[in-house]
Amino acid sequence: MIKVVKFGGSSLASAEQFEKAGSIIREDESRRYVVPSAPGKRNSGDTKVTDMLYECYALAENGQAFNKLLGQIKDRYNEIIRGLKLDLSLNDDFDTIKKQFTAKAGTMYAASRGEYLNGKIMAKYLGYEFVDAANVVRFHKDGGFDNETTNKLLSQRLKVCERAVIPGFYGSMANGRVVTFSRGGSDITGSLVAKAVNANLYENWTDVSGFLVADPRIVKNPEVIHTITYKELRELAYMGASVLHEDAIFPVRKAGIPINIRNTNAPEEDGTMIVESTCRIPAYTITGIAGKKGFVAVNIEKDMMNSEVGFGRKVLGAFEDNGISFEHMPSGIDTMTIFVHQDEFEEKEQRVIAEINAATHPDSIELESDLALIAVVGRGMKGTRGTVGRLFSALAHAHVNVKMIDQGSSELNTIIGVKNEDFNDAIKAIYDMFVISQLPVR
Numbered sequence: 001m002i003k004v005v006k007f008g009g010s011s012l013a014s015a016e017q018f019e020k021a022g023s024i025i026r027e028d029e030s031r032r033y034v035v036p037s038a039p040g041k042r043n044s045g046d047t048k049v050t051d052m053l054y055e056c057y058a059l060a061e062n063g064q065a066f067n068k069l070l071g072q073i074k075d076r077y078n079e080i081i082r083g084l085k086l087d088l089s090l091n092d093d094f095d096t097i098k099k100q101f102t103a104k105a106g107t108m109y110a111a112s113r114g115e116y117l118n119g120k121i122m123a124k125y126l127g128y129e130f131v132d133a134a135n136v137v138r139f140h141k142d143g144g145f146d147n148e149t150t151n152k153l154l155s156q157r158l159k160v161c162e163r164a165v166i167p168g169f170y171g172s173m174a175n176g177r178v179v180t181f182s183r184g185g186s187d188i189t190g191s192l193v194a195k196a197v198n199a200n201l202y203e204n205w206t207d208v209s210g211f212l213v214a215d216p217r218i219v220k221n222p223e224v225i226h227t228i229t230y231k232e233l234r235e236l237a238y239m240g241a242s243v244l245h246e247d248a249i250f251p252v253r254k255a256g257i258p259i260n261i262r263n264t265n266a267p268e269e270d271g272t273m274i275v276e277s278t279c280r281i282p283a284y285t286i287t288g289i290a291g292k293k294g295f296v297a298v299n300i301e302k303d304m305m306n307s308e309v310g311f312g313r314k315v316l317g318a319f320e321d322n323g324i325s326f327e328h329m330p331s332g333i334d335t336m337t338i339f340v341h342q343d344e345f346e347e348k349e350q351r352v353i354a355e356i357n358a359a360t361h362p363d364s365i366e367l368e369s370d371l372a373l374i375a376v377v378g379r380g381m382k383g384t385r386g387t388v389g390r391l392f393s394a395l396a397h398a399h400v401n402v403k404m405i406d407q408g409s410s411e412l413n414t415i416i417g418v419k420n421e422d423f424n425d426a427i428k429a430i431y432d433m434f435v436i437s438q439l440p441v442r
C-alpha cells in the first residue's frame with residue numbers, strides 16, 4: 001500500500017502545524033511520499049510566504065531594497081526550524097536566493113522557493129529523502145507542462161526512494177529554468193507523484209474537513225460530502241466550489257487513484273473521498289450545490305427562428321468573433337437565450353449586438369443583467385422522480401423566481417438561473433429541501 005500525502009500551506013504554517021502533519025505521516029507507514037506547500041497563514045491577519053516572495057521579488061526586480069522582506073521570510077522558516085528543534089540551517093539557501101533575486105531570476109523562481117525551503121525542513125523533520133521538484137517535474141520550452149517526461153522522471157527517481165519529500169508547485173524546463181503551476185498548484189504535484197508511484201490513494205490534507213454540500217458562507221454548518229465522483233466534482237468546481245486545484249484531478253483520475261481530502265486539524269474525520277465511480281448510495285438526492293453571480297442573459301426573439309437553418313451558429317459566431325465564451329444556451333421555438341459572464345460581455349456588448357443584428361435580423365434582442373447561476377449536482381438525481389419538482393417548490397416557497405433551467409440528459413446536474421439578489425436565498429432553500437428536511441431527527 002502506498003499513499004501520497006500533500007499538505008497545504010495552512011497545514012504547515014508553523015512548527016505546531018508541522019507536528020500535526022508529522023504525526024499524521026508517522027501514524028501510517030504507507031504514507032511514503034510527502035508533497036508540502038509553502039507555509040500559509042498562521043491566522044486570518046497573516047500573509048502566506050508565497051505572497052511575501054512575490055512581493056519581495058517585485059522589489060528586487062524594480063531595483064528596490066528587498067533585504068528586509070527577505071529577512072522576514074527567513075524568520076518564518078527559522079521559527080519553524082526552532083520550534084521543531086531541528087539541526088538545520090537555511091543560510092546557504094538564503095544566500096543563493098538573494099543572489100538569484102539580484103540577478104533577476106524570475107517571478108516563478110522566486111515563488112517556488114516557498115515550497116523548496118519547506119520541503120527541506122519537512123525532509124529533515126521526517127528523516128525522508130529530499131527530491132527537488134526541479135529535477136523531476138518538467139515543463140516545455142514554451143512553459144506548458146510536459147506530462148510524459150515528468151511521469152518518466154518522477155517514477156524513475158522515486159523507484160529508488162523508499163520515502164521522500166517532493167516540494168509542490170514547481171518544476172523546471174530542460175535548461176533548468178524554474179516554472180510554477182498556477183496558484184494552489186501543489187495539489188497538481190501531489191497528483192503527479194501519486195500517479196508516478198502508482199499510489200493506492202492520494203491524500204490531500206488541508207484545513208477543512210472535505211467538500212461541503214454548500215458554501216459555508218451561505219449555509220450554516222453544511223454537511224460534508226463523504227463520497228463524490230470526479231464528474232460531480234468537476235461540475236461543482238466549475239461553478240465555484242474550490243478545495244482542490246482543478247488540474248489536480250486529471251493525472252490521478254486517469255490512473256484510477258482516488259483522492260481523499262482530509263483535515264490536518266481534525267484527522268479523526270474521514271473527509272471527502274473523490275472517486276471515479278461508486279456504488280455508494282449518496283446520503284441525499286443531491287451531492288452538492290454551487291453557484292456564481294454575475295451573468296447576463298441575451299434574449300433573442302425571431303418569428304420562425306426554429307425553421308431557420310444556421311440561426312444558432314450565426315448568433316454564436318457573434319460571441320466567438322468577440323472572444324466571449326458562453327455558459328448556457330436554453331432555447332424555445334422562436335427564442336434563444338445566451339448566458340455570458342457579465343464582466344467579459346459588458347464592454348463588448350454593442351459590438352456583439354450589432355453583429356447578431358446584421359447576421360440574423362431578429363425581431364428583438366433584450367439583455368438582462370445581474371443574474372446568478374446555481375448548479376444542483378448529484379448522481380442520485382438520475383432516475384429519481386420529483387427532484388426538479390422539489391427544487392422548484394423549494395424556490396417558490398422562498399419567493400425566488402426562476403429565470404432559467406437547464407438539465408442535461410445525464411441528469412447529473414440541474415442549472416437554474418436566478419437574480420443575483422436571490423442567490424443566497426435560493427441556495428439556502430435548496431439545501432433545506434434536500435438536506436435539512438432529509439436529516440435524521442437527532
Ligand code: ASP
Pocket residue numbers: 008009037038048050051114168169182183184185186187
Ligand atoms: N504556495 C502556492 C500558493 O500559495 C502553491 C500551493 O500552495 O499550492 O499558491
